[in-house]
Amino acid sequence: MAKKAAVKVKEGRIEEAIIGFLKSLLERGVVEAMVIPKALPSQDGFVQTLIRDPEKLNGACVLSPTMPVQSARVISNLTVKNLGKKVAAILKPCEIRAAVELAKFLQVKLDNLYVIGIDCPGTFEVTDYAKMAQEGKGGESLTKEFLKGMEKGEIPPPSGYVFRTACQMCEYPVVDSTLRVSQADVIIKLFGYKTDQEIGIEIGDKLEKEVEEKGILSFADNEPASRNEVVNKVIAERTKKRDALFQEFKGVVKNLQTFLDRFSTCVRCHNCMVACPICYCKECVFRTAVFEHDGDQFLRWADRKGGIRMPPDTLIFHLIRMSHMVTSCIGCGLCDSACPSRLPVATLFRSVGDRIQKMFQYVPGRNVEEVPPVASFKEDELKIESGAL
Amino acid sequence: MAEFEPRIVAFLCHWCTYTGADLAGTTRQQYPPNIRIIHLMCSGAVDSIYVLKALIDGADGVLIGGCHPGDCHYQTGNFKARRRVAILKGILQQMGFTENRVWLKWISASEGKLFADTVTKMVEELKKMGPNPMKQLWNA
Numbered sequence: 424m425a426k427k428a429a430v431k432v433k434e435g436r437i438e439e440a441i442i443g444f445l446k447s448l449l450e451r452g453v454v455e456a457m458v459i460p461k462a463l464p465s466q467d468g469f470v471q472t473l474i475r476d477p478e479k480l481n482g483a484c485v486l487s488p489t490m491p492v493q494s495a496r497v498i499s500n501l502t503v504k505n506l507g508k509k510v511a512a513i514l515k516p517c518e519i520r521a522a523v524e525l526a527k528f529l530q531v532k533l534d535n536l537y538v539i540g541i542d543c544p545g546t547f548e549v550t551d552y553a554k555m556a557q558e559g560k561g562g563e564s565l566t567k568e569f570l571k572g573m574e575k576g577e578i579p580p581p582s583g584y585v586f587r588t589a590c591q592m593c594e595y596p597v598v599d600s601t602l603r604v605s606q607a608d609v610i611i612k613l614f615g616y617k618t619d620q621e622i623g624i625e626i627g628d629k630l631e632k633e634v635e636e637k638g639i640l641s642f643a644d645n646e647p648a649s650r651n652e653v654v655n656k657v658i659a660e661r662t663k664k665r666d667a668l669f670q671e672f673k674g675v676v677k678n679l680q681t682f683l684d685r686f687s688t689c690v691r692c693h694n695c696m697v698a699c700p701i702c703y704c705k706e707c708v709f710r711t712a713v714f715e716h717d718g719d720q721f722l723r724w725a726d727r728k729g730g731i732r733m734p735p736d737t738l739i740f741h742l743i744r745m746s747h748m749v750t751s752c753i754g755c756g757l758c759d760s761a762c763p764s765r766l767p768v769a770t771l772f773r774s775v776g777d778r779i780q781k782m783f784q785y786v787p788g789r790n791v792e793e794v795p796p797v798a799s800f801k802e803d804e805l806k807i808e809s810g811a812l
Numbered sequence: 813m814a815e816f817e818p819r820i821v822a823f824l825c826h827w828c829t830y831t832g833a834d835l836a837g838t839t840r841q842q843y844p845p846n847i848r849i850i851h852l853m854c855s856g857a858v859d860s861i862y863v864l865k866a867l868i869d870g871a872d873g874v875l876i877g878g879c880h881p882g883d884c885h886y887q888t889g890n891f892k893a894r895r896r897v898a899i900l901k902g903i904l905q906q907m908g909f910t911e912n913r914v915w916l917k918w919i920s921a922s923e924g925k926l927f928a929d930t931v932t933k934m935v936e937e938l939k940k941m942g943p944n945p946m947k948q949l950w951n952a
């Protein structure tokens with residue numbers, strides 16, 4: 424059972440309170456390094472950083488308003504080969520869920536990793552944020568607005584801007600002890616808290632004793648009464664948006680022809696695949712000899728239809744990418760953000776993912792003990808009478 | 813106009829369905845000639861890429877044949893094939909391709925008649941459906 428604590432916020436300096444807590448984890452040797460977002464010197468963007476010196480945590484931004492890379496990838500790089508020291512990582516719920524999926528594919532090792540999850544209000548496109556910063560709508564004042572808004576779950580983006588579509592439709596805004604997302608060792612709770620006075624922290628089994636013994640926190644089993652209500656409200660809004668987008672998508676993609684019409688501007692750059700934290704194949708099949716053919720073979724295909732699009736295989740690319748990873752798609756929307764043609768890749772993957780995940784009662788990112796549907800089977804399932812599966 | 817003759821690409825496992833197809837031949841079972849057989853060691857070796865490539869490049873239907881559950885020569889290849897096919901079909905359905913043009917069938921080495929009946933039935937069904945719209949997409 425996770426233990427709960429509240430951290431007092433002095434003079435409305437919310438980020439400072441959170442950073443103070445994180446610093447104590449580093450200073451007292453609970454962990455030896457920390458992965459945390461930080462603003463770039465140019466102040467118009469954020470990146471994940473790996474920090475050893477507690478002092479360098481000053482100016483870190485726990486609620487980074489952008490997601491230039493999916494941190495599950497960062498975590499994968501960091502943990503998969505010989506990580507001997509304890510490292511904590513501040514991750515958004517979708518990053519935790521992606522890391523959990525990668526752990527199942529043996530591309531993240533959780534042994535020495537301490538996951539610090541944080542409630543997420545949503546993120547902006549990297550380029551939008553850069554513009555916001557230039558217009559003076561970013562930085563500390565934005566984070567402050569975010570943190571204040573999370574008390575009631577009302578977080579209006581600066582005028583003229585919207586959250587990334589994937590965030591608008593993300594029904595996992597919290598790392599909750601009710602196990603909407605379970606694999607966190609520390610949870611920083613903001614929704615429903617009077618954040619200018621206090622924020623909530625929850626410590627899981629792995630760290631509970633150490634955190635108490637080292638006097639970093641003292642536990643008290645309380646939480647503002649409004650937290651659940653606020654979280655449920657945010658989830659309900661996002662779910663509504665998700666369903667509306669699914670509906671809209673279904674209206675547009677009625678069959679494969681209309682899908683190709685909607686995706687007519689796909690330039691087959693494969694950016695969506697490169698940005699996706701889940702795409703787990705070490706070598707993508709689309710970049711292997713499987714898709715290199717004899718010239719005569721291309722001619723035979725062209726013969727059959729009179730002529731074909733070149734290079735071919737755009738439809739197959741999307742369908743096969745789905746068949747490999749759609750059961751694990753956690754809806755982070757990095758594919759959307761990476762698409763030069765601004766195609767609704769994430770809506771497509773989430774809409775298809777929804778169906779296939781339900782087929783196997785699978786919730787990606789829920790629990791590291793679960794086995795992904797593509798890597799398992801049951802003997803007694805999927806009856807196939809008379810050809811119809 | 814000549815009647816539409818569907819083209820079926822069949823991926824058959826060596827140990828069961830391919831041998832069953834052979835038996836259908838040697839025992840002179842009648843079945844329509846609309847099928848092109850590709851011989852694989854196991855239904856578990858059928859990648860969804862092959863299935864889609866066939867459908868996009870000219871097939872009206874794809875038949876995947878493997879050993880009955882429990883009989884796969886490689887223990888579990890057929891179970892893996894079944895998941896793969898289920899996922900592929902689910903994806904296609906969600907994208908509005910709802911016609912049942914991909915069939916997965918367990919046919920053993922001794923079931924020559926079942927093989928012939930399956931092909932006959934599949935050809936009938938595909939005739940009802942008409943040509944596969946996917947194979948007409950030059951821009952796929």
Ligand code: SF4
Binds near residue numbers: 751
């Ligand atoms: S497909 Fe898109 S939304 Fe899904 S996990 Fe990959 S990048 Fe994220």
Ligand code: SF4
Binds near residue numbers: 692693765766
């Ligand atoms: S990123 Fe966009 S344009 Fe590039 S392959 Fe993916 S969908 Fe197509």
Ligand code: FES
Binds near residue numbers: 878
């Ligand atoms: S050997 Fe026949 S299905 Fe595997």
